Amino acid sequence: MTVVRFAPSTSTALAELLLSMADDEFVIGFSDSEWTGIAPILEEDVAMSSIAQDELGHAKALYELLASVHNDGRDADALAYDREPEAYRHARLLDHRRGDWALAIARRFLYDTADAARLASIGDGWPPLGELIAKIRREERYHVMHALAWADRLARAGGEARERFVAALEALAPDAPTVLATPEGEAALLEAGILTRPMSAAFEGWRTEVAGILVPLGITLRLEAPADAAAARTGHSDDFRWLWGEFTSVRRSDPGATW
């Protein structure tokens, strides 16, 4: 059991940060795993499925850390599954349904680059998190490479592929910055060294990076700083409610059972 010795306000902010990161990885892991078995080519099917498993593995590790912060007997599964849809704190970017391959790649591209900026903002203020993030960053590096390769390929393919990809980016652009919305209690997290820079700085860096990738491909995307940090991770869509209904269905069929 990891012992947490922070002021209550810092612990609360840490728990919120862990929950938002875990929920992000959990939900995108679900969207990506929907491609298992039906991706455009078999080779890509295997790749996307590996990415989905990485994300779920990260979610599991983050929920386990969160369980140690709460220390109230709930395990990673209880934290991941046993909540009402409103209690999930994933970013709005991940609230969209699976969509077509262009949307899947656009989402991965925007999420992977934004997530990398977030991961780069986390320090060693709480060593268990710092150590986990170092491991996660090693894997996420490959996700970014995968997303970039596809983004480049679709954008340069011209025709239908480019049109679909650009349309998907534009559809997701209003929600993409939500990944880097300022977390609650950010000042306490910065003070404790859990964060090394404000999320607004991560957002600016990410926006510049995305432009550096897309502009040479002839794509300009409006990415605006998320105005309301609280709204970035609440008020989920019907698509997410549907997803929640699916992923909790077996578990709810016999509450309290061991699976």
Added chain:
Amino acid sequence: MTDPLALDPVLPPRERSELRARAWNEDLPHDERYEHFEAHVRGGGKIEPHDWMPDEYRTAVLRFVEMHANSELMGVLPEREWIMRAPTLRRKLALTSKVQDEVGHAQLLYRVAEDLGKPREAMFDDLLAGKTKFHNVFHYPTRTWADIGVIAWLVDAAAIVAQQALRDSSYGPYARTMQKICWEESVHIMHGRDVVVTLANGTTTQREMLQEALDRWWGPLMQMHGPRSDRSKDRDLHWRIKAKTSEELRQEFLTIYVPRILELGLTLPDPELAFDKEAGEWRYADPDWNELRTVVTNHGPKSHERLEFRRLNREATAWVRAAILAEPRAAA
């Protein structure tokens, strides 16, 4: 021209010298070459893609491997539906990984088949047009989470009994591919057994769910290896493309798995099922071979829906394949 296989450092020297003997028979008359081929294959030798082989052999291997590949690909669908519903993080990870393995097996097997001369897209065309088949068990619905346990444990177990025997197939690339596939399938069986044991030790609802799934899957499982056949008339056996008859495989499956199923306090829906000590084999009610014929000709409960799902999905992703096969253009 030097056959690249003769230089292959991976093959042991003895096998390399055998390759030389059979690949270099190009100036012999057909019948004599055929005899060399027969002797080689019957004597336990391996055939490699660049070796000379009779068209009948090539066609037989292609048919066999293609159906196996189709089965892996279609076998993804019944389980895939439950990835989303997996009730814990660990189960979801395991199931995603398992289904990913099946996709990977399809990819490996389609590559083996492609090297025999049939393009992958042509194999997808034929599968969707109903010209080629896939295994009976993948034509059925998955109704509950218990199906996921029963499929991964028993369907995969019945498959592995057959697949283990294929590791010694006379067609070298297939035999080698089966080494990897068998290893992964054995992990699936452990995953499936774990799901089943958890349900068996669970609540009354879970136990009932498990028994109901087993009752439903038993018929298809007994049909899976096919009706008894005459060993002497089976050309796939003659050429050692496969090693065992349907009945040998079924008996092997029953011997290993019936005790394990009963040990969990489950029952099997066949009152005639018993081991005949004198005959040294299992007795069972004759499986419904009409059902098998109906199902594998794509008239099973889910045949149409699953093929249609694959067809629609292939259509919906056609633009992606077109894009990645096209020459990249400069940025606009």
